[in-house]
């Protein structure tokens with residue numbers, strides 16, 4: 049155990065004191081806790097935590113990688129979900145006796161997705177659970193390992209393994225009521241990869257699983273016929289939900305054509321729906337490799353079908369925009385010539401047949417117009433301008449300078465020059481209210497002068513970036529709104545400034561086409577309702593790679609899916625994005641300091657050491673002002689400037705209006721810390737030691753209970769140390785009530801403390817609201833747990849509120865140790881003042897300076913009845929707190945013992 053003075057200290061303090069046995073246990077706890085926090089945090093960061101989870105993804109030991117793929121699918125479509133192992137899921141779902149614990153763990157689930165081999169023992173236990181809980185099932189069947197023996201049947205279904213090179217074609221059922229897939233779509237050219245699993249109906253005997261090396265399995269006794277005759281569909285049946293007789297109760301979604309001999313082929317189902325006629329569980333069984341695009345399409349289809357469209361938000365509409373950035377700017381030999389420009393216009397006309405309204409979006413840097421050395425390239429520039437009306441145009445600064453490195457005046461000048469250029473050359477650039485910044489600079493991390501100049505000079509209301517919140521993983525890129533401008537996420541299409549010949553593209557032309565034909569670019573389009581692809585001039589000269597990629601993409605999409613492609617322009621795209629995802633409107637600012645790419649596009653004034661390293665979180669009326677005042681006395685510590693709104697508190701993470709102002713505003717609340725002096729390099733003089741680093745901190749007592757503060761703080765200050773003061777919650781509530789009265793809160797003035805704490809939800813709204821705000825901050829367990837979902841508990845120091853009142857110098861020693869700051873003689877600086885009834889600061893003139901009259905107020909003591917009432921009110925919350933502290937290896941505060 050930690051010694052007395054280390055009450056509520058984090059474990060590393062105990063270990064500093066040489067308590068090694070504690071250290072061992074703590075370390076394990078700490079590691080475990082940190083792992084849990086990290087994984088939770090990952091899934092919660094930018095996740096849809098406001099919605100109840102609806103899909104439960106279950107994986108076995110062999111299914112970890114494929115399940116990761118499915119998790120990416122769920123995340124990219126923002127389908128609310130949880131993930132767990134097959135073993136754990138069975139335990140959780142099986143908790144029939146304790147259904148509240150079931151829903152507490154899992155939320156409301158409607159679909160299970162199982163990733164496993166075709167093994168009845170893995171799936172059968174779930175059938176019972178699905179029946180009992182009215183769940184549907186999607187089963188992604190993994191290919192059999194070579195050595196495995198045939199497996200038992202499942203719903204009279206046999207599985208067979210087929211080597212990928214035996215599959216020569218694939219068809220989507222012409223009869224299945226697809227929402228996303230195109231009925232009857234057919235084609236060959238299935239890429240090699242993992243084995244596939246095909247299905248057949250049992251008539252007798254065991255299922256067959258063939259050696260994948262032999263190309264094709266014995267696909268069971270089901271006769272399959274000509275692909276075009278769609279025999280597989282009719283042989284498997286067109287079962288309606290609940291059908292028991294007449295048909296087999298299956299509907300085939302996809303079949304593949306398998307080579308069985310030199311000239312023989314057979315058509316077998318690879319994705320089918322079991323309508324639940326036999327076991328009452330509606331399920332979709334998929335045998336295509338999980339990484340293959342068909343599986344993504346079928347997963348989307350399955351979740352849509354099984355949830356009657358409730359779990360997929362995007363519908364079928366897909367808006368697509370293709371930017372050509374730097375249209376006049378490229379190295380010699382990589383700019384468009386006249387025939388390239390004409391090819392672009394011809395391609396555009398053709399693409400409009402597949403994507404209504406399709407128009408290339410040209411980003412221009414006027415300062416480079418006609419700057420190429422080759423005459424053909426100058427003519428190419430002129431051809432672009434001659435056809436300006438046929439394209440859409442957007443500002444890309446005049447000289448391609450990065451906005452973050454320009455002063456507001458330079459920025460404005462650059463934009464004005466580009467605007468004048470557009471005017472002089474008849475370029476209709478003001479109409480679309482869209483602009484893009486070179487290298488994403490200034491868009492994210494946000495550089496407010498860029499936003500202001502865009503609005504002022506170009507009337508921009510939409511832009512795009514790949515950088516929010518981060519470049520990777522790309523399916524997690526998001527949009528946000530800032531200073532009246534909608535920032536949309538951009539997608540990657542694998543064409544860069546250096547890809548202008550097929551031979552420069554890894555894998556050549558075939559690889560480029562396969563990106564579009566089911567590869568990464570197709571999946572992006574499938575996942576993203578609003579896709580903005582960035583290309584560059586070199587992609588349209590030379591081998592014109594972009595003019596291969598996009599037609600291939602749209603053709604493939606129209607062939608296999610019913611996605612409705614369109615290009616309605618940036619404004620309509622922004623409207624659609626934010627009406628689909630209103631939760632993205634307000635950004636979650638992330639720390640630019642811990643991200644290499646973001647650091648490279650930070651304005652010069654941005655100083656990562658001007659952000660605080662310590663947050664005193666609260667709660668209100670726990671002694672936070674005293675702690676703030678005392679800590680500010682340390683010579684190596686500085687706090688924020690006084691705010692005109694909240695006095696000594698910044699409240700950035702808990703005040704939505706302030707939070708919107710961005711990190712720059714937050715930084716400006718802190719003094720610029722002294723930079724260490726750099727000794728002259730060639731000097732023979734002994735160098736003076738650098739000044740000690742300054743620790744910046746802020747205290748905002750509103751952070752403790754604010755629902756978004758932990759996530760916001762973690763995203764900006766991942767390494768911050770946190771302090772929470774645990775005062776007796778009953779006293780805290782009484783102090784808070786007195787504070788409200790002192791500030792003439794009409795409800796607090798009108799109602800007594802007894803009435804306030806005893807108010808119920810049926811009391812007048814202003815009374816029950818006051819009661820809620822008075823009592824709930826004292827639910828310490830709940831608020832601390834929330835913070836620990838984001839921060840590791842070693843970053844958190846808990847201070848006993850009574851100790852702070854009675855032995856403030858000891859508390860300060862404890863705090864300095866936690867912060868690894870040098871000793872400061874608080875024992876001499878803090879002295880008890882009998883008039884104030886609290887410790888005060890002894891100033892240099894030896895006079896005591898106490899906290900203001902609003903801290904340490906005089907008011908009558910709480911009545912015994914109220915005290916008792918509160919003790920029993922807080923008893924369960926305090927018990928949970930005690931449990932938590934024990935789990936974390938902390939000593940409880942005195943009032944809790």
Ligand SMILES: Nc1ncnc2c1ncn2[C@@H]1O[C@H](COP(=O)(O)OS(=O)(=O)O)[C@@H](OP(=O)(O)O)[C@H]1O
Nearest residue numbers: 668669670671672673674749783886887903904905
């Ligand atoms: N040294 C010292 N001087 C004065 N007051 C002290 C001190 N140490 C702790 N306290 C207790 O701090 C209570 C005020 O808490 P906060 O500063 O957190 O209040 S606030 O939320 O910032 O308004 C305040 O509550 P009240 O007594 O109700 O005024 C005090 O109980």
